Amino acid sequence: MILTLTELDQGGGSRQLSRESAVVDINSRVHLRINTDALQNRLEGIIGRLEIPEHLVAQITAFRAAIRKGVDALGPLQKVLEEWVGSKEHSSEQIAGLRASLSSVAEPADIILSIAVEGSRMESSLSSALEAYQRPTQAQQYRMIFEVAQSELEQMQKEWETVLQSKGVYLQAGAWILTNQGEQPIHLRGFDSYKEKERLEVDRFNIKALFKNDQKAEFQKAAQQAQEINDKGFWNxxxxxxxxxxxxxxxxxxxxxxxxxxxxxxxxxxxxxxxxxxxxxxxxxxxxxxxxxxxxxxxxxxxxxxxxxxxxxxxxxxxxxxxxxxxxxxxxxxxxxxxxxxxxxxxxxxxxxxxxxxxxxxxxxxxxxxxxxxxxxxxxxxxxxxxxNLYTMEDINNRVLEFGNEVLKHDLNTLPTETEAALTTSGPRAEGDHLVFKIAFGSIGNQVTELERSDAIILRSLSHLDLAIGVIFAKNGDKFQAAPSYSVLYKFGSSSYAYKRFVDIGLGLNLAAMDFNHDDTPELGVGAVVSAFHDYVQIGLIGFNIYQSKYYWFFGLRLPLPTSIGSVPTGE
Missing domain, CATH: 1.20.120 (Four Helix Bundle (Hemerythrin (Met), subunit A))
Structure with missing residues (x-):
C-alpha cells in the first residue's frame, strides 16, 4: 500500500483509515504518508514501457525481498543458538529447530551471495567486511551479509533513480472532494500551488446554526403533510x-x-x-x-x-x-x-x-x-x-480525476513523503461527499498512469447536535393525531459508516404544533424523544401539551412523500 491516511479530528483523536468504508469527520484533517518502498515496488512492476534496464530492477527486487526475509529470520536464529550453547544435551526438538532456523536464514543469504560474483562491487564489499570481523559467530556472519546487501541495495536504488530521471519520469499526487455535482481539487502542501479556501467549519453544538433559511419551508411542508394525513388518512x-x-x-x-x-x-x-x-x-x-x-x-x-x-x-x-x-x-x-x-x-x-x-x-x-x-x-x-430511502453515490473508482496545472511534478528525490489535507479550508462540503487521494506517474511521451487511490466518506462522525423536521403521531384519547414537529437531537459519535448512515441514534427534545381540540389554534407540545434510522423513526418517551396541560405519548416519522405543492423532502 503506497498511501496511508490518518485522520486527526477536532476531538483530539487520531486513527488510521482503513481501505474499506473509511469515514472522516466533516471538520477533520487527514495526514497522508507515502510509503517509498511500496512506491518503488509498484514502479518496478511497470517499468517495461520505460525501457529501464531490467537486470537492475531484478536485482533491486531480489535484494529487497532477501534482506527483509533474512533480517526477520536472524532474531529466531540468535535465540536458538543461545539455547543450543546453554544446553549440555540437545534434544531432537532442538536439533530440528536449529536446522529450520539455519535454513530460513541461509536461503535469502544464498540469493545475495549468488549476485556477489567475482569482481563485482558486492563481492569487494563482502571481502572488506569479513576482514573487519575477528572470528565471527554464525549469526554474525549472516548479519554481516545482510548489512552489506543493504548498503549495496541503497547504491542500486540511487542508480535506478538516476535512470528514471534520464527517462523523464515524474510523480504527482493530488486530493479532491467529490460530490454528485462534480469534483473540486483541494490543497496538499508540497504537491500543488492551489490556494486554501476560506475557513468553513460545520458547527457541532451551536443550536442557532441548526435553524437555516430552508428549515421554515421544510416545517411548512411537514405541517401540510400532517393536515393531509388528518383529513384523508395516512395510507390515502x-x-x-x-x-x-x-x-x-x-x-x-x-x-x-x-x-x-x-x-x-x-x-x-x-x-x-x-x-x-x-x-x-x-x-x-x-x-x-x-x-x-x-x-x-x-x-x-x-x-x-x-x-x-x-x-x-x-x-x-x-x-x-x-x-x-x-x-x-x-x-x-x-x-x-x-x-x-x-x-x-x-x-x-x-x-x-x-x-x-x-x-x-x-x-x-x-x-x-x-x-x-x-x-x-x-x-x-x-x-x-x-x-x-435510497442513498447511493456514483462508484468513486469510475471517476476520472485529472491533475490540474497547479499540481507539481516530482522525481523520487524531491517527492514529499508526508503532507496534510484540512477539510475546514477545502471549501463547501456535505455529508456523503468523498475525500479522494491519488498518486500517479508520468514520463516523456506517455500519459499519466494512476498508481493508487484512497478515498474516505465525509460524515459528521463526532458527537454533535442535529435538527430533524417531520411529522409525529400523538395519541389523543383513542385516536392518533398527526402534527408537524422538529426535534433537537444529540447524535453520538461513530466512525462506522453503516452506523452513521443507517442506525444513527439520537436523544433529544421534540417540539410539536398540536391541535387536540380541533379549533385550528396551534398548541405547543414538548416531549423527550429517541430517534433512529437517520431520523426516519422517532419514539417519544413522553410528551406534554402545554396549552391543555395533558400528557401524551407519540412516535414520529420523517415522510419522504411529495406534497401537493410539488416538492419531495428527502431529508438530505
Whole structure:
C-alpha cells in the first residue's frame, strides 16, 4: 500500500483509515504518508514501457525481498543458538529447530551471495567486511551479509533513480472532494500551488446554526403533510403522493415514444433504396420501442389511476421492482437510439418526403435521448430515492480525476513523503461527499498512469447536535393525531459508516404544533424523544401539551412523500 491516511479530528483523536468504508469527520484533517518502498515496488512492476534496464530492477527486487526475509529470520536464529550453547544435551526438538532456523536464514543469504560474483562491487564489499570481523559467530556472519546487501541495495536504488530521471519520469499526487455535482481539487502542501479556501467549519453544538433559511419551508411542508394525513388518512396520502409522482414521470416519455414510433413506421414503409442499410436497425428499434411503450402503458395503468384494485401498503414495495425494470429498459433503449442516430446520419441521397422523414426522426431521436430520457431518469432517481430511502453515490473508482496545472511534478528525490489535507479550508462540503487521494506517474511521451487511490466518506462522525423536521403521531384519547414537529437531537459519535448512515441514534427534545381540540389554534407540545434510522423513526418517551396541560405519548416519522405543492423532502 503506497498511501496511508490518518485522520486527526477536532476531538483530539487520531486513527488510521482503513481501505474499506473509511469515514472522516466533516471538520477533520487527514495526514497522508507515502510509503517509498511500496512506491518503488509498484514502479518496478511497470517499468517495461520505460525501457529501464531490467537486470537492475531484478536485482533491486531480489535484494529487497532477501534482506527483509533474512533480517526477520536472524532474531529466531540468535535465540536458538543461545539455547543450543546453554544446553549440555540437545534434544531432537532442538536439533530440528536449529536446522529450520539455519535454513530460513541461509536461503535469502544464498540469493545475495549468488549476485556477489567475482569482481563485482558486492563481492569487494563482502571481502572488506569479513576482514573487519575477528572470528565471527554464525549469526554474525549472516548479519554481516545482510548489512552489506543493504548498503549495496541503497547504491542500486540511487542508480535506478538516476535512470528514471534520464527517462523523464515524474510523480504527482493530488486530493479532491467529490460530490454528485462534480469534483473540486483541494490543497496538499508540497504537491500543488492551489490556494486554501476560506475557513468553513460545520458547527457541532451551536443550536442557532441548526435553524437555516430552508428549515421554515421544510416545517411548512411537514405541517401540510400532517393536515393531509388528518383529513384523508395516512395510507390515502401515501397512495395519492406516490401516484402523483409516478404519473408525472410517465406522461412525457410515453407521448414522445408514441411520436417517434409513428415516424419509425412511416419511414419503414418507404421503398427508397438509400434507406435499406438502416432497415434492420429501424425494425429492431421499432420493436424495442413498442415493448417500452407497452411497459409504460402498463405502469401508467398501475400508477396513473386506471387500476380498480390498489393496495397502498404494497404499492411502495412493488414500485421498486417496477421502476428498476424500467431503468434497465431505458438504458437499452438509449443505446438503441444512439445506434439508430448514427445509421440515419450515414444515409445519403434522399429527397422529398423521405429526406424530411429522416431529418424529423433524427431530431426526435436526439431530443428524446438527450433531453426527455435524461430528465425522466433524473426525476425517477429523485422520486425513487425519496420513496425507498435510497442513498447511493456514483462508484468513486469510475471517476476520472485529472491533475490540474497547479499540481507539481516530482522525481523520487524531491517527492514529499508526508503532507496534510484540512477539510475546514477545502471549501463547501456535505455529508456523503468523498475525500479522494491519488498518486500517479508520468514520463516523456506517455500519459499519466494512476498508481493508487484512497478515498474516505465525509460524515459528521463526532458527537454533535442535529435538527430533524417531520411529522409525529400523538395519541389523543383513542385516536392518533398527526402534527408537524422538529426535534433537537444529540447524535453520538461513530466512525462506522453503516452506523452513521443507517442506525444513527439520537436523544433529544421534540417540539410539536398540536391541535387536540380541533379549533385550528396551534398548541405547543414538548416531549423527550429517541430517534433512529437517520431520523426516519422517532419514539417519544413522553410528551406534554402545554396549552391543555395533558400528557401524551407519540412516535414520529420523517415522510419522504411529495406534497401537493410539488416538492419531495428527502431529508438530505
Amino acid at each position: 396520502v401515501v397512495e395519492e403522493s406516490s401516484l402523483r409522482a409516478a404519473e408525472s414521470f410517465l406522461t412525457e416519455p410515453r407521448q414522445r415514444i408514441e411520436e417517434i414510433h409513428s415516424l419509425l413506421e412511416e419511414l419503414r414503409q418507404m421503398p427508397e433504396k438509400a434507406i435499406q442499410p438502416a432497415k434492420d436497425i429501424l425494425g429492431q428499434v421499432s420493436a424495442d420501442m413498442k415493448e417500452y411503450l407497452d411497459c409504460l402503458s402498463s405502469l401508467f395503468g398501475k400508477y396513473g389511476g386506471q387500476s380498480t384494485e390498489r393496495n397502498a401498503k404494497s404499492l411502495l414495495v412493488s414500485s421498486q421492482s417496477d421502476f428498476a425494470n424500467l431503468v434497465e429498459r431505458t438504458k437499452k433503449l438509449r443505446s438503441d437510439l444512439d445506434d439508430l442516430k448514427k445509421k440515419l446520419h450515414e444515409i445519403r441521397g434522399l429527397v422529398g418526403s423521405a429526406k424530411q422523414s429522416v431529418e424529423n426522426l433524427v431530431q426526435f431521436v436526439s431530443a428524446f435521448g438527450e433531453t426527455t430520457l435524461t430528465n425522466a431518469m433524473s426525476d425517477l432517481g429523485r422520486t425513487f430515492r425519496a420513496l425507498a
